[in-house]
Amino acid sequence: MNEPIRVLIVDDILETRENLRKLLQFERGLEVVGEAETGAEAVRRAAALKPDVVIMDINLPDANGLDVTEQIRQRDPAVQVVILSVQEGREYMRRAMKAGAYDYLVKPPPIDELLSAVRGAGQTAHEERARQRETGSFARGGEAGGGEAGRLIAVYSPRGGTGCTFVATNLALALKSPDTAVVLVDAKLQFGDVALVMNVQPRRTFADLAEVEELDPDLLSEVLLPFPKGDIHILAAPLRPEEAEQINPKTVAEVLQHLKSLADYVVVDTTSVLDPVTLSVFDAADVIVVPIGQDLPSIRNARVAIETLLGAGVPKERWILVLNRAVKRSSITPERVRNYFKMPALVVPDDPRVVVSLNKGEPLLLMQRNSPASKGLLQVARTVRERLLQLAEA
Ligand SMILES: Nc1ncnc2c1ncn2[C@@H]1O[C@H](COP(=O)(O)OP(=O)(O)O)[C@@H](O)[C@H]1O
Numbered sequence: 328m329n330e331p332i333r334v335l336i337v338d339d340i341l342e343t344r345e346n347l348r349k350l351l352q353f354e355r356g357l358e359v360v361g362e363a364e365t366g367a368e369a370v371r372r373a374a375a376l377k378p379d380v381v382i383m384d385i386n387l388p389d390a391n392g393l394d395v396t397e398q399i400r401q402r403d404p405a406v407q408v409v410i411l412s413v414q415e416g417r418e419y420m421r422r423a424m425k426a427g428a429y430d431y432l433v434k435p436p437p438i439d440e441l442l443s444a445v446r447g448a449g450q451t452a453h454e455e456r457a458r459q460r461e462t463g464s465f466a467r468g469g470e471a472g473g474g475e476a477g478r479l480i481a482v483y484s485p486r487g488g489t490g491c492t493f494v495a496t497n498l499a500l501a502l503k504s505p506d507t508a509v510v511l512v513d514a515k516l517q518f519g520d521v522a523l524v525m526n527v528q529p530r531r532t533f534a535d536l537a538e539v540e541e542l543d544p545d546l547l548s549e550v551l552l553p554f555p556k557g558d559i560h561i562l563a564a565p566l567r568p569e570e571a572e573q574i575n576p577k578t579v580a581e582v583l584q585h586l587k588s589l590a591d592y593v594v595v596d597t598t599s600v601l602d603p604v605t606l607s608v609f610d611a612a613d614v615i616v617v618p619i620g621q622d623l624p625s626i627r628n629a630r631v632a633i634e635t636l637l638g639a640g641v642p643k644e645r646w647i648l649v650l651n652r653a654v655k656r657s658s659i660t661p662e663r664v665r666n667y668f669k670m671p672a673l674v675v676p677d678d679p680r681v682v683v684s685l686n687k688g689e690p691l692l693l694m695q696r697n698s699p700a701s702k703g704l705l706q707v708a709r710t711v712r713e714r715l716l717q718l719a720e721a
């Protein structure tokens with residue numbers, strides 16, 4: 328384990344903080360990343376600094392260190408807390424353990440005891456983080472500029488076969504970074520094929536969320552399938568088309584709202600039918616990516632669809648056009664598309680590796696990040712990020 332153990336010191340007395348800092352900072356493998364004086368500050372700093380270990384005083388001016396411990400660990404279960412208290416006794420120790428503390432030491436702790444507690448706690452935190460990475464659990468970073476809520480990107484085309492599923496799956500992977508959580512939703516409730524092209528066997532699907540009276544966040548997290556290779560989660564479409572009928576648009580809206588509070592980016596693959604479910608996806612969407620083909624019917628339908636939705640109140644800056652499977656020799660150039668739609672179109676070239684990736688069940692971005700289509704997709708992801716930031720600032 329060569330990563331340093333990152334420590335946050337919480338105590339209202341400056342001298343205590345300084346003494347602890349002096350004691351720890353010259354220890355190999357330990358790094359003091361910050362200090363906090365109050366409970367509120369401790370919660371904020373823990374969220375911002377992501378320490379491995381918090382050394383926590385019990386008597387804080389605004390809160391009890393045990394409550395603060397609970398709050399910090401609720402947000403980040405990997406972080407370990409070593410409590411320092413002037414109170415001695417079994418009962419205090421028991422309460423500390425109940426609050427989720429790693430260890431409980433009486434002030435002032437003998438140096439070797441403190442160091443061994445911090446090192447043990449740090450190792451536990453590192454192991455816990457490694458385990459989280461493997462199972463792909465959530466760690467929202469707030470990167471999308473949303474502050475509280477995550478951002479939703481719908482991928483829609485009025486015509487099947489233009490590459491919605493291809494774009495949605497790879498866009499979800501492209502938006503993933505170490506400190507963002509991403510969920511990919513298959514809202515093509517009948518015949519959705521996200522799970523298939525990602526090569527995951529859905530144990531649970533959207534159908535498990537139908538007919539629930541009140542959406543329970545625990546149930547929702549259980550229905551999400553981890554996709555460890557890309558460190559994202561998937562909400563799969565029902566396995567059978569008749570199950571789709573039981574899911575009403577209101578449920579879809581609620582599910583998407585919940586997912587936005589769990590993840591930084593929610594990417595939604597949709598069906599080409601403008602049905603109530605698809606419309607509730609648009610309602611929740613911050614941007615809508617529209618893949619179009621290099622043929623007139625595809626382009627004309629996309630324009631009609633966009634005009635209809637502009638009329639229904641989805642403003643122009645929410646749309647991102649993608650000319651997919653583009654070949655150079657076509658007379659339908661990106662330039663002509665731009666003139667026709669009065670907005671620019673990104674280009675994802677036609678790429679034989681896409682079929683190879685589909686047949687292998689491995690998303691293109693994970694298989695070949697340097698292929699022409701991958702480069703196009705990464706450009707789509709950059710544009711989505713920029714657009715979301717612009718919309719957040721506006
Ligand atoms: N950039 C591309 N290059 C080559 N083939 C592509 C590309 N994009 C999509 N395809 C192929 O087009 C077909 C339809 O794509 P898909 O994503 O399933 O469309 P949709 O979800 O809109 O129906 C797939 O077989 C896929 O392999």
Ligand SMILES: [Mg+2]
Nearest residue numbers: 491492493520
């Ligand atoms: Mg599809």
